[in-house]
């Protein structure tokens with residue numbers, strides 16, 4: 001029986017028989033009562049119902065808030081408690097523990113088979129982010145003007161140690177604006193890896209260019225140098241290296257190929273902020289390097305992105321293009337048929353606060369990855385993320401390859417993990433297999449991206465995960481792998 005919040009927590013009043021039915025359905029021998037705000041107000045167990053039947057001459061029709069036969073002091077724990085505290089209750093024969101926030105509102109629950117929900121990644125939003133947002137609201141600077149935009153752009157370039165940063169509404173907008181500002185458009189071919197998130201190729205299609213899908217390198221899971229060289233022809237205008245799962249591509253070699261063939265480099269660094277290549281931060285090499293600040297990224301602005309140009313003139317042009325193409329000097333005079341990719345001051349205000357904590361976030365994520373590695377490194381069924389002497393991962397999403405699993409078996413594993421509260425995800429599907437992109441395939445089987453795209457899983461990677469929680473998740477993965485063998 002699948003236990004979920006609905007068949008465990010019910011609002012009062014409830015029909016007495018309905019309450020018994022719900023206990024029967026969830027199979028735990030207990031339900032919990034909540035008010036309309038989800039505040040925990042009591043519990044009702046098999047034992048409670050037995051006592052009512054023995055005591056009362058006739059069965060009550062309803063259970064009301066003021067009924068005296070349910071438990072008004074049920075066991076519960078704060079949602080951010082240690083796993084060991086939950087286990088202590090299980091050892092005392094408690095089968096289910098509501099997890100509540102500071103206002104006693106139910107946010108999750110624990111059973112022995114599903115200790116709690118572990119989301120794939122939880123952002124870390126602190127007081128400074130909230131105060132900055134309040135400043136935007138209180139001063140009325142909620143759209144794309146206000147002090148935070150410039151501050152975020154300058155701060156971001158400062159973090160990268162150079163480049164000209166232009167803040168935009170998403171990572172996808174960053175890719176599109178980067179290409180628009182570099183005049184990449186109709187009939188231009190852009191080389192892109194077949195193993196990436198769809199936004200990389202969508203951006204190419206939406207600027208009117210033609211994506212050319214090439215396979216990835218098994219050592220880095222990113223663009224294969226041989227495949228790039230084979231794909232270049234007279235229509236090629238750019239290469240889009242994607243530093244997938246935070247692993248750097250071979251940047252120096254790609255730079256060399258681009259230089260020899262007079263090509264632009266538009267780097268997709270959406271997942272790679274904080275990662276390094278030969279000890280320099282990823283994002284300093286392309287003509288345009290593009291970052292995402294979606295909620296699961298190293299730093300977030302809710303939605304948002306940044307495109308960083310090598311050249312100031314192109315960055316200035318991009319700033320005009322992002323604002324409908326309007327001249328900064330002459331209001332409503334359009335210099336380009338532009339776009340509206342502006343970031344709001346509210347988004348930037350979160351970004352400014354997040355940027356101050358970036359090194360701390362990175363360290364926390366590194367600790368999470370290292371702890372998972374410790375659990376998995378000797379497991380012969382698993383391949384870990386690439387590692388080499390010339391780069392360091394950005395520790396975005398902890399990723400494993402379940403090497404001998406078919407796609408179907410991999411998906412069954414994901415479902416089993418989800419039933420145990422673990423929000424694991426599949427890797428990115430090889431682009432050439434999906435209908436909108438099939439026509440950009442070069443007819444090859446793309447063996448490496450096909451293998452990686454169907455046997456990869458991502459595990460919960462929140463920077464706030466404790467070692468106990470990581471060990472718990474890892475143990476469940478290992479147990480499930482055994483079961484699926």
Ligand SMILES: Cc1ncc(COP(=O)(O)O)c(C=O)c1O
Nearest residue numbers: 170171172197199200270292294
């Ligand atoms: C590789 C890659 N490129 C581009 C993007 C697009 O970023 P956004 O979601 O901010 O548009 C993402 C988003 O996760 C990504 O993973």
